[in-house]
Each structure stands twice: as C-alpha cells, then as structure tokens.
Amino acid sequence: MYAYALRAGLVLTALLAASPTSRAAALAGDPQAGHAMAQKWCTNCHIVDSGQKRGTSTGAPTFDAIAQMKTTTEMGLHVFLQTPHDRMPDLHLTRNEIDDVSAYILSLKR
Structure with a gap:
C-alpha cells in the first residue's frame, strides 16, 4: 500500500512539473529588469511608464x-x-530580455 501511494505521489509530482502552468512560471521574466531595459531602449518612441512625461511623435x-x-x-x-517591424528597430533581444520586457508589459495589465 505504501509503495502504491509513493508511486502515485511521484507520478502526480511529475505531471505537475510538466504542466503548462509550471512551464509558464519557469519562463516568466523579471518585470523590474524589463522596466529597466524598456527605460534604456524603448523610451525614444514609447512611453514606458507613468513617470515618463512624453515620447516622440512616432505614434x-x-x-x-x-x-x-x-x-x-x-x-x-x-x-x-x-519579429522585425518597419518602424521598430531590430534590437536583437535575447530570450531572457524578451521574457523580462514581456513580464514588465504584462505587469501593467489591469
């Protein structure tokens, strides 16, 4: 009986570790690092936070x-x-940088 419960627990743990939720959590970036990166690279065209008074007139x-x-x-x-875009420079962001910037943007969602 104990061996069966142990095996069931191990299977459940493996399934949870492989679930999309845990993968998403593992892939989630650092919103603070994303904010810092956005302030450095994106403020020329975008307003990246409420403290920024203006962006450029790029639309x-x-x-x-x-x-x-x-x-x-x-x-x-x-x-x-x-993906490169006509009006956006190709910044060649790493996966971690993309994770971080994405996490920052998603942290602004209400």
Missing part, C-alpha cells in the same frame, strides 16, 4: 496601452519582439 503606443489590449499575451509579446 508608437504607450506600454500601458499595449498591456491593456485584450490580445496582449506573453506568447504574443514574444512573437512580436522577435
């Missing part, structure tokens, strides 16, 4: 506006930040 949306879009998801941000 780039604020990070808050991006966060509030119903379509903004972690996966969507990852794809967007890995």
